[in-house]
Amino acid sequence: MPRFPQLIALVAAIAPIGPASSSASDDEGAAVTFAEHVAPIIFTHCAECHRPGEAAPFPLLSFEDVRKRGAMIADVTADRFMPPWHPDPSYLPLRDERRLTDEEIDTLARWVEQGMPEGDPSKTPKVPEFPDGWTLGPPDLIVTMDEAFEVPASGPDVYRCFVFKLNLPEDRWVKAVELRPSSRDVVHHALFFAADSAAVRAKDGEEGQPGFRRMPFLELRGGLGGWVLGTRPQLLPDDLAMHLPAGTDLLMQTHFHPSGKVRMEKATIGLYLADEPPSRRLRGFQVPPAFGRFALGTIKAGDPAHTVRASRTIDRDIDLISIGGHAHYLCTSMDAVATLPDGSSKNLFRIPNWDFNWQGRYLFERPVRLPAGSRIDVTLVYDNSLENPNNPSFPPIDVTFGEQSTDEMGSVIFGYVLADEQGGDLRGPGGVLSLQDDDRDRLRNLFRRANRPGGLEEIGEQLSRLDQDGDGRITRDEAPARLSPVFDRLDLNGDGAVDRPEQDAMLDRLRLLIHGELGEVGEETEDAARAARPEARGRRLLDRFRSRRSPDRPGQGAGAGDPGGDPS
Numbered sequence: 001m002p003r004f005p006q007l008i009a010l011v012a013a014i015a016p017i018g019p020a021s022s023s024a025s026d027d028e029g030a031a032v033t034f035a036e037h038v039a040p041i042i043f044t045h046c047a048e049c050h051r052p053g054e055a056a057p058f059p060l061l062s063f064e065d066v067r068k069r070g071a072m073i074a075d076v077t078a079d080r081f082m083p084p085w086h087p088d089p090s091y092l093p094l095r096d097e098r099r100l101t102d103e104e105i106d107t108l109a110r111w112v113e114q115g116m117p118e119g120d121p122s123k124t125p126k127v128p129e130f131p132d133g134w135t136l137g138p139p140d141l142i143v144t145m146d147e148a149f150e151v152p153a154s155g156p157d158v159y160r161c162f163v164f165k166l167n168l169p170e171d172r173w174v175k176a177v178e179l180r181p182s183s184r185d186v187v188h189h190a191l192f193f194a195a196d197s198a199a200v201r202a203k204d205g206e207e208g209q210p211g212f213r214r215m216p217f218l219e220l221r222g223g224l225g226g227w228v229l230g231t232r233p234q235l236l237p238d239d240l241a242m243h244l245p246a247g248t249d250l251l252m253q254t255h256f257h258p259s260g261k262v263r264m265e266k267a268t269i270g271l272y273l274a275d276e277p278p279s280r281r282l283r284g285f286q287v288p289p290a291f292g293r294f295a296l297g298t299i300k301a302g303d304p305a306h307t308v309r310a311s312r313t314i315d316r317d318i319d320l321i322s323i324g325g326h327a328h329y330l331c332t333s334m335d336a337v338a339t340l341p342d343g344s345s346k347n348l349f350r351i352p353n354w355d356f357n358w359q360g361r362y363l364f365e366r367p368v369r370l371p372a373g374s375r376i377d378v379t380l381v382y383d384n385s386l387e388n389p390n391n392p393s394f395p396p397i398d399v400t401f402g403e404q405s406t407d408e409m410g411s412v413i414f415g416y417v418l419a420d421e422q423g424g425d426l427r428g429p430g431g432v433l434s435l436q437d438d439d440r441d442r443l444r445n446l447f448r449r450a451n452r453p454g455g456l457e458e459i460g461e462q463l464s465r466l467d468q469d470g471d472g473r474i475t476r477d478e479a480p481a482r483l484s485p486v487f488d489r490l491d492l493n494g495d496g497a498v499d500r501p502e503q504d505a506m507l508d509r510l511r512l513l514i515h516g517e518l519g520e521v522g523e524e525t526e527d528a529a530r531a532a533r534p535e536a537r538g539r540r541l542l543d544r545f546r547s548r549r550s551p552d553r554p555g556q557g558a559g560a561g562d563p564g565g566d567p568s
Contacts, residue, residue, distance in 0.1 A: 032111040033119025034063050040125055041104050042066055042073075045083045047128050048135070048232070061127050063118050074112040077105050084358040088350035093365040096234070135232050136176055139270030141166075143250060147210045148266035151186045151256045157404050158258070162211040163204045164250040164269055165197070173241035173274040176234060179227040179252075180270070183263040188255045188405070189359075192224035192269075194244050195251035221248050228326075231360045233272075237321065240282050240417070241274040257405060280417040282321065287312045287336070287378040289492045291326060291409040293401045294505055299330060299408060301396040304385040306330075308410060313375045315496035320368035322415035323349045324361035328408045329390045330382040330399060331356075336412045341373035348376070349412065356390065356405075361413070369419065380410045456507055463503050473497035 032038065042050075042060050050060035059065050066073065076082040077100055085099040111117075143164040151158060181187040199219040206212035222243045227233070236242075244250075250269060288295035288310035299306040325334045336348040346368065370376075384396050392406045393399070399408050466474045475497045479487055490498045490506055498506075 033117050035119035035124040037107050038111050043128050067116050070112050070116045074109045077108050086351045091347040091350050095363040095365050140273040141271040144268040145266045148264040149210045151263040152258055153262045154258050158256040160211045160254055162252045163200045166249050168246045170246050172244045173277055174244050175236050175241050175274050176272040177225055178233040178270040180268045183265045186256050186259050186263045188257045189228035190252050190254045191226040193220045193251045194222040194248040195219050197249045200251055221245050228359045239278045241278045280421045284415050286411040286413050288411050291411050296401045299382050299384045299399040301398050302385050304383050306382040308380045311377050312494040314370050317371050317419035318416045319419050320416050322363050325412045327410035329356050329392050330384050330408050331410055332383045333381045335379045337377050339375045378412045460507055473499045
């Protein structure tokens with residue numbers, strides 16, 4: 001994952017499509033049929049993914065589709081393993097919740113117990129229609145990679161930037177971006193940006209393959225969200241939209257995870273556009289910042305509860321619009337709570353059982369007002385023991401921050417707008433992405449200065465001299481105008497000042513950029529032990545799944561409603 005907090009805005013909450021579901025739980029003795037009771041549940045909550053061309057491994061669009069996997073469906077829904085909806089429902093409500101009710105889960109279980117009858121086929125609801133495979137309907141603009149990229153069968157994770165040519169004559173505003181990978185099994189996530197057309201087209205085709213490796217930070221003109229395994233696109237609420245300037249192309253950075261087979265990836269992207277600019281600018285921050293690079297520490301081998309705690313104090317009234325999280329395999333839970341100036345608290349977001357394979361960005365049902373002075377506290381817990389079936393290392397090893405899936409990171413990601421903002425500069429989310437050309441030239445000169453012997457120390461001394469009152473903190477009033485576009489990004493804890501640790505963190509990030517560690521992502525070499533981990537993890541996950549299946553439950557064995565005992 002990119003390590004600058006301003007370069008990420010993972011999107012996509014889950015929008016179920018289909019008829020209202022029906023439950024047979026009101027009468028415990030009543031017959032449960034597919035046509036009247038089960039089909040509405042499946043079509044509403046499952047068919048969107050379980051259809052041809054989507055990520056799910058099999059369709060669920062007919063009675064026979066559902067009957068032959070009925071026992072498994074009852075099992076995974078009872079465990080709430082499916083449909084995948086991980087946020088804690090006792091926290092603030094989120095839009096388009098896909099979680100099944102207790103009554104729906106009971107209906108599926110009783111249908112299996114009764115032998116899975118079809119009922120009257122004429123009472124089966126119509127199978128949902130999905131327009132040309134696009135979740136949100138026909139896009140306003142569709143672009144496809146010019147050539148396919150070859151993803152190797154094995155080796156470390158691959159990070160690659162791809163250029164989608166737009167040829168925009170004027171500025172546009174984006175409500176949503178929908179990605180359709182051609183090889184879903186190797187694409188873990190993708191990030192979208194508006195980037196200078198001439199600059200990124202000149203880099204395209206590196207090493208004889210489509211795209212290029214290094215993220216061109218100084219050529220980015222704005223963030224456009226992203227796609228991650230387990231999520232689907234959703235239109236931004238109200239009139240919110242993301243800026244897509246004239247003279248830019250869509251740049252996609254993709255994280256590939258080799259699957260054991262060579263794959264050819266040729267993605268297609270749909271853009272959903274707004275007619276007018278938004279009235280307020282969508283912004284974002286992370287807690288802890290930089291995906292936890294400076295907070296994670298070392299997760300010791302065998303530690304079942306490595307805990308990271310981080311806070312951010314809000315110095316202006318804001319409305320939270322969206323929330324989500326990111327971490328890798330060792331994370332087990334994440335929690336975000338806001339304490340308001342009056343001492344009251346709001347439980348914002350919690351995932352009690354983190355799953356690397358199902359990561360989402362969720363929209364709050366209603367904007368969440370946090371007045372100035374509110375503090376957000378985030379807690380992330382990691383399990384690096386043998387008892388964690390998701391642990392990619394066997395035996396466990398010490399794990400630190402890194403971009404490979406076998407490394408770790410972690411943060412909760414917030415999307416917000418200023419409560420009192422109307423109009424103004426709406427061109428980007430702040431930070432590097434909204435810099436103008438002269439600012440970019442100054443930043444390039446900064447990189448050159450920092451790369452000279454003693455350059456970073458010189459920059460650090462100049463930064464400390466901005467602290468006019470000598471209290472160790474640079475306030476907004478003390479900061480020069482040229483720092484205003486990036487002040488919020490330097491102020492990691494959001495207290496309205498850049499203190500000494502935050503100044504050091506900025507120099508660390510500058511050092512990483514100069515030495516290529518933020519651009520040359522996915523270059524780490526894995527040894528033979530790491531290469532064997534995915535297979536070992538797969539065996540442990542299968543063992544865990546099998547151990548959850550109760551032998552006393554009707555129809556659980558191979559051939560009982562699921563020919564061959566298919567565990568997928």
